[in-house]
Amino acid sequence: MLSTTVESPDLPSGWAAEPKWDGYRAQLARYRGEQVLLRSRQGTDMTSAFPEVRAAAVEQLPEDTGLDGELVVWEAGRLAFERLQQRLVRRGAGAAARAAAEQPVHFVAFDLVRVRGKDLTSWPYARRRAALENLFADSGLTAPFTLCPSTTDPSTVREWLTWTTVGVEDILLKRLDEPYRAGARTWRKYKPRVTEDAIVGAVTGPVTAPRTLLVGRYDRQGRFHFIGRTTTLSRATGAALAPLLTSASPEHPWQGRQFSAGWGSREMLAVHLVRPELVVEVAVDVARDAAGRWRHAVRLHRARPDMPSETVALFDD
Structure with missing residues (x-):
């Protein structure tokens, strides 16, 4: 059943x-x-x-x-x-x-x-x-x-x-x-869901019209950890987010990293790195993997351009 x-x-x-x-x-x-x-x-x-x-x-x-x-x-x-x-x-x-x-x-x-x-x-x-x-x-x-x-x-x-x-x-x-x-x-x-804050570190699709967001958090040592990816954004939502995103410099902490298309999938995503500055609020469920990442796709609740990235909870917390 x-x-x-x-x-x-x-x-x-x-x-x-x-x-x-x-x-x-x-x-x-x-x-x-x-x-x-x-x-x-x-x-x-x-x-x-x-x-x-x-x-x-x-x-x-x-x-x-x-x-x-x-x-x-x-x-x-x-x-x-x-x-x-x-x-x-x-x-x-x-x-x-x-x-x-x-x-x-x-x-x-x-x-x-x-x-x-x-x-x-x-x-x-x-x-x-x-x-x-x-x-x-x-x-x-x-x-x-x-x-x-x-x-x-x-x-x-x-x-x-x-x-x-x-x-x-x-x-x-x-x-x-x-x-x-x-x-x-x-x-x-x-399904119990809560909203949490995270920082956008990359997108799928062009930065000018993002399709999904790859989000992360910093740990106490200043390392930026990938923790999850959103569900597909609507065109209107992507268009509204685009002005808040800036393509990353070569010093981005995820430079050279690959991301899989889904849990257990061998298919690699084509991503565009962005400056890890924009804070977003996302709806998440309780499932985590051993590394502390959200195991299921998260849903974008709202962008928080008013919120400094330094105020987001640390990855270790």
């Missing part, structure tokens, strides 16, 4: 909420004996990349049982999405085993679609959730299995919104009476 973004985390009557973790959506099935399949939402077989999940499924899950959930990696007090990506590129059984020891994953289960040969997809969410909780209790599921929290209490949802620094990416809202319908976009998703 899939979700539609909403603007409010308010929990309607007849709905439950779950935290959405910064990880990979995954479906896990154990068949007879030691047959296990772990696959992505797109259907990619990920079983060999996560041998610790396969081994735990054989040891702990009843035969003919299927779970829906999220793969996550916990590191240094928060979820580390980039470590999860690194797990997928390790090739061969030996490399996967070493990665499992170095960067173990958890499977956060939020739905039970089949148990001991019984298809539960026609059951309403509330009944499936009770069955999932019973499975954890009766089978004594332990790490790497984790039960995703679920609540019908609005105050608990508000508390979850304070967990963003550790990797709670969204809040998912699910109808208590809804069956499991694969591919249906009937869940609701609220």
